[in-house]
Structure formats: structure tokens, C-alpha cells
Amino acid sequence: MAETHSFLVAHAKQALVRRVRAVFNDPAKGEQPVPRSDDARYPPGSVIWRVHGDVTTMMVGGVAALLLQMLHPAVLAGVWDHSHFRTDMIGRLRRTARFIALTTFGVREGAQAVIDKVIEVHRHVHGTLPDGTAYRADDPHLLAWVHVAEATSFLDAWQRFGDRRLSPAEEDRYFAEFAPIAEALGADPVPRSRAEADALIATMRPELTVTGRTREVAGIVLGQKPDRLAAMPVQAVTFQAAVDLLPDWARDMHGLAGSRLTAPLVGAGTMGLARTLRWAFRG
Numbered sequence: 240m241a242e243t244h245s246f247l248v249a250h251a252k253q254a255l256v257r258r259v260r261a262v263f264n265d266p267a268k269g270e271q272p273v274p275r276s277d278d279a280r281y282p283p284g285s286v287i288w289r290v291h292g293d294v295t296t297m298m299v300g301g302v303a304a305l306l307l308q309m310l311h312p313a314v315l316a317g318v319w320d321h322s323h324f325r326t327d328m329i330g331r332l333r334r335t336a337r338f339i340a341l342t343t344f345g346v347r348e349g350a351q352a353v354i355d356k357v358i359e360v361h362r363h364v365h366g367t368l369p370d371g372t373a374y375r376a377d378d379p380h381l382l383a384w385v386h387v388a389e390a391t392s393f394l395d396a397w398q399r400f401g402d403r404r405l406s407p408a409e410e411d412r413y414f415a416e417f418a419p420i421a422e423a424l425g426a427d428p429v430p431r432s433r434a435e436a437d438a439l440i441a442t443m444r445p446e447l448t449v450t451g452r453t454r455e456v457a458g459i460v461l462g463q464k465p466d467r468l469a470a471m472p473v474q475a476v477t478f479q480a481a482v483d484l485l486p487d488w489a490r491d492m493h494g495l496a497g498s499r500l501t502a503p504l505v506g507a508g509t510m511g512l513a514r515t516l517r518w519a520f521r522g
Contacts, residue, residue: 273340280350280419281343286409287416290397291343295477297336299509300389300396302460302481305332307388307489309456310447313374313381319452321364321376325459342420354423361425369450382426387439390417390430395484400509407433440486449492457493480509 281287290296309315318324324331338357342350364376374381394413398404405413411432421429430436461478482495490497 273337273345275344276346278346279344280347281416285416286405286413287343290393290401290405290413291339293397293401295400295509296393296396297339298477299400299480299484300393301332301336302478303396303484304389304392305460306457306481306485306493306495307392308385309453310449310489310492311381311384311443312368312446312448312450313372313378314385315450315452315456316366316368316374317364317376317381318456320366324456351423354420357424377425379425379427382421382424383428383439384443386417386421386424386426387430387436387443390414390421391436391440392484394433396481399484400480444488447492449494453493457495476509 275283275288275292309318318331322331338353341353345353358377361376361382365374367373376382390413394405394410398410411434414433414436415431418429418431428435428439430439461482463474482490483497485493485495487497
């Protein structure tokens with residue numbers, strides 16, 4: 240009986256890990272999970288390993304980051320004009336997650352290669368906003384907004400759903416560790432502490448706006464359907480947790496409703512998911 244129970248538990252873990260890995264890695268492209276390398280840019284004990292290595296943190300924080308980033312009209316224009324977001328939003332999320340994994344855990348050579356690839360792609364992404372303003376994806380100012388939106392969203396997701404809340408000093412260390420990746424991509428300025436990140440967001444808020452484009456892209460992000468019916472409740476909780484994670488002003492700009500009365504249920508459901516995934520990935 241004990242052996243049967245152990246077999247069933249092991250089988251459940253393996254099935255769950257396979258499903259999660261399929262979310263972050265495209266089987267059609269032969270993508271495999273990024274192995275954690277001793278030759279990575281960061282050591283195993285780093286804060287960035289802890290934050291970026293948590294599946295729930297990356298799912299909730301990743302969706303929140305997209306919603307935050309698209310509030311800048313020039314960032315949104317790059318997505319609108321130069322991507323197939325309407326038919327490949329999952330692919331976009333996968334590429335972002337894979338970039339984070341490669342630059343955090345992958346060998347230095349591979350991390351630099353993917354950074355170089357993104358820089359090359361950015362060189363070809365440019366155009367004109369509806370009001371006639373020119374934009375370029377390699378604009379250091381825009382890259383800074385993309386980075387600070389990601390960094391704060393990932394960190395805030397960890398602080399809400401991680402297994403141990405980070406101290407203020409550890410929060411600052413996370414921003415400092417993440418900064419070289421943003422700088423390598425050409426972002427400027429790049430925050431190296433929570434205070435600098437908050438100040439940068441406050442400085443850029445007057446540039447943010449919501450248009451019909453914003454609402455359409457946000458609708459596509461939040462309206463993604465999972466490939467399995469059984470996954471719908473998990474996705475619904477995860478996406479609502481991402482909306483709840485947004486700053487109040489950003490959620491108001493999007494016209495999205497926080498869970499409010501059901502916030503404890505959303506939080507408890509997401510925390511339960513986080514614990515289940517940590518259990519599964521511990522092997």
C-alpha cells in the first residue's frame with residue numbers, strides 16, 4: 240500500500256511538472272527547461288535566483304508586468320505594430336519567461352547570446368504613434384520602463400506569494416542583481432534599489448495612458464484560454480492575482496476590478512498553487 244501511494248504521488252508530481260514546463264517551453268520548437276548552471280551570471284544563493292526560480296511568482300508577476308508595460312503608448316505601439324500578439328500572446332509570454340530563465344540561470348555564453356539577439360530584434364522595431372511621435376524599441380528610456388515594470392512585478396509577486404518574505408535589504412539586492420541585464424539591453428536609467436524603482440515609476444507615470452489599443456491588448460492577455468478545460472480555474476485565479484498585484488493607479492487606468500470581497504480567496508488560492516508547484520518541483 241505504501242509503495243502504491245508513493246508511486247501515485249511521484250506520478251502526480253511528474254505530470255504536474257510536465258504541464259508547467261509545457262507552459263514555459265514550446266514543445267513544437269523542441270525547447271527544454273533551462274538547466275541551472277554553475278557558470279551562470281548569478282550564484283545559486285542570490286536573491287534573483289530565488290525570485291526568478293519560483294513558478295507562481297513568474298506567472299503572476301509576468302502577467303502583471305505586461306499589463307503595466309502596455310500603459311506606455313510607445314511600448315504598446317511596438318507590440319501593436321511589430322508582433323502577432325492577437326494569435327501568439329502565449330508565445331510572447333513564453334519568450335519573455337525563457338529570456339529571464341536564460342539570463343538568470345543559464346551559462347554566461349548562452350545568456351549573452353540571447354541578450355544580443357534581443358538587441359538585434361529591437362533595432363528593427365520602430366515606427367510612429369497615432370499622434371505622429373516617433374518611437375524606437377531600443378530607446379533607453381522605454382527599455383527602462385519595460386525593465387522596472389518587470390522587476391517590480393516579479394518582486395511584488397514574490398513578496399505576496401513566495402515562501403519567505405524578503406527584507407528591505409534583500410529587495411534592494413534583487414534590483415541591484417537584475418540591473419546588469421537591463422543595462423546590457425541598453426536601458427537607462429536602471430534602478431538598483433526599491434527606492435530608485437519607485438522613483439522611476441513616479442517619474443514616468445505622466446507618460447502613461449490608456450487607449451482603445453490598450454484595452455484590446457489587455458483583453459487578449461487576460462482572455463487567453465488554457466489548452467485544457469481543467470486548467471481554467473487555476474488560470475482564472477492566477478490572472479486575478481496578477482490584476483490584484485497591480486498598483487491601484489494602474490488597475491484604475493485599465494478599468495480592471497480588484498477582487499476586493501474575494502481577495503482572501505484569490506490570495507489563498509494562489510498561495511495554494513504556489514505551495515503545490517514548489518512541492519512538485521522539489522522532486
